[in-house]
Amino acid sequence: MLDIEKIRRDFPILERTVYGYPLVYLDNAATTQKPEQVLKAMDDYYHTINSNVHRGVHYLSQQATEAYEAARHTVADFINAAHTHEIIFTRGTSEAINLVAACFGKTELRPGDSILVSAVEHHSNIVPWQLIGEEKGATLKVIPVDENGDLIIDELDHLLKGVKIVAVNYVSNSLGGINPIREIIAAAHRHGIPVLVDAAQAVQHLTVDVQELDADFLAFSSHKIYGPTGFGILYGKESWLNKLPPYQGGGEMIKTVTFEKTTYNDLPYKFEAGTPDMAGAIGLAAAIGYVQELGISNIQQAEHSLMTYALDAMREIPNLRFVGAADATHRAGVISFLVGDIHPFDMGEILDKQGIAVRTGHHCAQPVMDRYCIPGTVRASLAIYNNRTDIDRLTAGIRKAVKLLA
Template sequence: MFDIQKVRADFPILSQKVNGKPLVYFDNGATSQKPQIVIDAIVDYYSKYNANIHRGVHTLSQLATDAYEEARLKIQKHFNAKQNYEIILTSGTTESINLVANGFASILQKNDEIIVSALEHHSNIVPWQMLCEQTGAILKVIPMDIHGELIMSEYDKLLSDKTKLVFCNHISNALGTLNPIGYIIKKAHEVGAAVLIDGAQACPHLKPDVQALDVDFYVTSAHKMCGPTGVGMLYGKEEWLRKLPPYKGGGEMIATVTFEKTTYADLPHKFEAGTPNICGGIAFGAAVDYMNAIGFDGIAKQEKELLEYGTKRLQEIDNLTIYGPEDLNRKASVISFNVDGIHPYDIGTIIDKLGIAVRTGHHCAQPIMDFFKIPGTIRASFAFYNTKEEIDIFVEAVKKAITMLS
């Protein structure tokens, strides 16, 4: 059974007050809160076995190395990667994407085509634009419709033998749209293109199976899924990781170094130059353990109820527009909305005074806002530790803000 009060007790920050009011944290799309078990993993590393990894023969180094590599194995198992060395530990989703973009700079040729979706976060747009400037490749965009969903018939038309890469998020951070990545991957492979899926917003809600998806690259960040900031993952099929050149040079990623020639280490260390975020990697493993102990079936059920309830309650408010799929089975627990005649920032500022944390703005997804011809939205993003009672407090706060600003 999913015991919400027991779950909430795992998160110390949820019991505090903000501006004299109980915290209502609805900014999970930006970062999730951390359970005590993850906080403890960080403290334990620094207080008990802090040492550099992969380099020392002394006991602390071996303990730290074992813990770090055990975390890699946990992440491999969670995402069902075939090999542990297909999991590259990075600083987060953004670095993971840039690593792949940097690698393809030596593979793409002028007039090759790459495809990105209209629903992307800037981190899954800008690196590919930079890649096109560098190589002469052409960037094409899968358009979206008024419901915030990708138009698959247009995607089919964009694909050709010139298509080399396709990029899409699993779930939109701005709208919560659950994209049909299975179809996107299958169709791209039919023309010989590789696919990178940005899973930053999906991994808190569901458990991707990279082998079942047959995806070439899958990226995510630990801090969205109850882990620490500054660490994330790139999954890559072994064949692709062996083709791509190293992203950064330095310690750890080498086999031999002379002034005449350097040879590179084998996977995964080829892409992990320098001292990594050791405690972050270990805590990432702890977060994966925690979410699996909670269970993704329970997480999905709780968040579906929150999405349905939150949508119903907000629809009671006059002149309020919700953006994204109308079919709630095709979106995650994100509600992105505006109130006619009121800037989203103003509502966000007032409800903050009432202890409620939401995100306002374009959510690093400016093309989406340009499509709807709006400056931004108010985004309430729910996690499994949120409650319907918190939604009631939030809705009443929005109503109060509207009254004050009207």
Template sequence: MRPISEAYKDFPILKREHNGHRLIYLDSGATAQIPQMVADRVVNHMLYHNGNPHRGSHILAIEASEAYENARERVVEFINAREREEIIFTRNSTESMNLIAYSYGLNNLQAGDKIVITVAEHHANLVTWQFVANKTGATLEYMYLDESGHLKDGEINKIDEYTKIVAFAHVSNVLGMEFPVKELTDKAHSVGAVVVLDGAQSTPHMKVDMQELDCDFFVFSGHKMCASQGIGVLYGKRALLEAMPPFLLGGDMIEYVKEQTTTFNELPYKFEAGTPNADGAVALHAAMDYLDSFGMDAIEAYEEELVAYVLPKLMDIPHVHVIGSTNAKEKHGVIAFTVDDVHPHDVATILDSKGICVRSGHHCAQPLGAFYKVAASTRLSMYLYTRKEDLDAFLDVLKTVRTVMGFED
């Protein structure tokens, strides 16, 4: 395995300067940066193997098909799925969620049924279920949290015999906390509900195992794990996918078309209409190879070390307040915080003036912000290319924010 301490050297963008300062990227929760080896592999595919997968018998079409399907097999291995038919390529986690909502939710729920989610969900795993509830007459019910971000006592009991879907994030994109997957999944399955697990913030940072997690659906995005934007994955248990109708219609998802009738292709192609994103699949394949060159357990341990380093220093800064748990062991590379009397956009702009990139806003989790009475926050999110000296620079600038804004501390 390669030493993670050397990972930052693999990312050309980190050699950039901004406003006369070395670029420091602390917004990996939004999108991760791309290492040279991933870019090289994609460029090689585009320049020398560019064809339309599953269309044509010439050499380029064959090579493109092989690259696309090899990427699918690599996903099976990376997340320990049972078989390739369980892996559907999409554009991103959001499209994967919509596929589940349209193809499973709309066809399996009715008035009197319940969908249970947490109040911490990303809008992609929330608005979709609002839509399904409104269309089917089902009820959308929330599990609420305590101030530290843990589920309040008894909230799990909202999963009852009327519940058909339980959807929640593996790791919260705001709190950085891992929800109790086994407890929630066991409870859901005990009442016959299916589990939809949002892995957008977990898959890049820790080992995920579909057979161990035993969720029914799992989604993640390539761009958060060192691949390019525009490629995502939906994992689904085969029996569920077999029973679901197609989400999109058109080329590659058909078997036979007559003037008035059409039969659909087998899994996984039934859900992959149109020319696929072969470049994105190649990028995802390369990104998984890159991450595995360090080992997912090592990546998770390194990020735990970074959080343990920066969190107490952040909390020592006057007027700074961390959202959710202040236990470093519960933060998976993500820390959201506020600064008294300073809007998060101003915090981010001041940091940006020194070459430091962070996220500010509601982080696509407005119900969580409303629950905590925090309309917006600044989010620091780390990855394998983050260094302690990056965090030191961040802390040094953050200490000046209130002064820059005219406050006397």
């Protein structure tokens, strides 16, 4: 078992107060807090080896390049990529998905083709496909979701007809449900269709092995797994990355440039134009190192225990209803709920005044809310540093809000 109180001491922001109350931070699906180990790694970079990478023969540039590329190795090992050059550094999950949508669409989509997404996608895994679909004359198909937040995959083989790529999330950011990603990938591959997995809400909670999943593409964000903002990962199978054209032009992604013709660099640099975020890469590597030291299976066990405790405690609150799966087995990280006819924003405001940070609204998943005919939800999302005291504060805060708003 992990020592959660010891872990909490690694996160300095948890020591602060909000409106005179000790901070209860339950907005981890939006962004996680950063441990001292990550802050120190980034600070050390800027204090000791700050330099551009790949382009200099001087000592600092070589040190920066070594640290930067070591981060790529760390990521590859973490998700078990077959090759380090299958790891593309991006600004986040959104850019990674936009990259695949734009590059795949250029060469692979034709008028009348379809792209299959699910009904529980984040806007970042809907809008890029709509944009390229409008350009190429392709349309979206949608895997439906039932009342419990589970994807309905009984008709998946039928839905896959005419589909050129499937793009689905591993864990829903709005409902917290763990989707049957292995079954979806296997079904798509039976039809020869590649699959992109949005793992932004998965890598911090579950073991993610791209070779075991057989994902063709997989994306996640640094800031969801205790790393810095503005940095993310696209994994792509070597065969697909070699096949796709570059996303952006500029420095680093070229081999030779003349006014007549440009030849492109090898992987992964073909997709990494311009000066990269060196500190971001180093910060993410430190965050992954932190998670690996704790052990992802230990994290999963601790979070499952806390999720069970939270769901049991919240069930005791009159008129509270969960949106999505109501058990801990099929959830990861997120509890989405409503209480009576209280608007989510009003609930969030009163919780905030008690020092409790939650998220309210449609969580960049408006089609999900439309599916359930609600304006949004209150979303409490867990991380490894949350404890039972946080849950007790949350439930007490909800009860107080109910009294004030009755």
